[in-house]
Amino acid sequence: MFTGIITAVGTIAAIQPRGGDVRLRIATGKLDLSDVQPGDSIAVSGVCLTAVALPGDGFWADVSRETLERTILGEAKPGTRVNLEKALTPTSRLGGHLVSGHVDGIGAVTEWRADGRSWRLRIQAPDELARYIAEKGSIGVDGISLTVNRVDGAAFELNIVPHTLAETTLAACAVGRHVNLEVDLIARYLERLLLGDRAARPASGGLTEALLREHGFWS
Numbered sequence: 001m002f003t004g005i006i007t008a009v010g011t012i013a014a015i016q017p018r019g020g021d022v023r024l025r026i027a028t029g030k031l032d033l034s035d036v037q038p039g040d041s042i043a044v045s046g047v048c049l050t051a052v053a054l055p056g057d058g059f060w061a062d063v064s065r066e067t068l069e070r071t072i073l074g075e076a077k078p079g080t081r082v083n084l085e086k087a088l089t090p091t092s093r094l095g096g097h098l099v100s101g102h103v104d105g106i107g108a109v110t111e112w113r114a115d116g117r118s119w120r121l122r123i124q125a126p127d128e129l130a131r132y133i134a135e136k137g138s139i140g141v142d143g144i145s146l147t148v149n150r151v152d153g154a155a156f157e158l159n160i161v162p163h164t165l166a167e168t169t170l171a172a173c174a175v176g177r178h179v180n181l182e183v184d185l186i187a188r189y190l191e192r193l194l195l196g197d198r199a200a201r202p203a204s205g206g207l208t209e210a211l212l213r214e215h216g217f218w219s
Contacts, residue, residue, distance in 0.1 A: 004096035004145025012080040027058040041087040046143030046180040048101025071103045083143045096145025097138040109177045119160040130154035132183035140182035
């Protein structure tokens with residue numbers, strides 16, 4: 001589990017094909033690895049990866065086909081910059097929101113413009129994620145905990161403050177860039193809970209207008 005508060009920016013140092021999937025070496029920059037052991041989790045641009053070896057200046061992690069297909073790690077090349085966050089401990093401050101590191105989909109940047117000292121970012125999410133994104137709700141973008149300012153269908157807008165710009169990979173953002181998206185955990189579990197007994201049925205579907213009306217969330 002993570003908070004979405006990025007503590008370092010690293011780079012993909014090496015990619016080794018391994019029988020259909022890959023092993024990545026991530027150079028971790030200023031990330032303190034003194035308390036990290038093989039088997040520990042580290043979020044890499046929002047993707048929860050397990051450190052399998054610690055060479056001293058970073059770590060190696062195995063990345064499955066599923067992860068390569070469903071996240072932007074499938075597009076990564078040596079030199080690609082990534083956001084890094086170590087897993088929560090019982091004494092960690094929860095400065096962002098609860099982030100699992102399980103990416104729900106890939107979004108595309110459609111607008112990136114200056115607004116005073118901040119930047120406005122507009123992202124087009126996959127249609128199937130639209131129902132989980134709410135104005136003033138939380139969303140993980142490349143592992144960064146951000147607040148949604150506005151929603152328009154499957155598109156949403158964010159405000160990026162100077163500190164976030166300086167301490168994450170968003171400084172290199174541009175229109176057309178792909179980003180990992182993770183919706184709020186509570187939204188996902190609420191949808192499943194509202195399904196009730198129907199959740200046990202195959203292909204039970206998701207949150208619908210009829211289901212919301214049934215539970216009093218839509219008038």
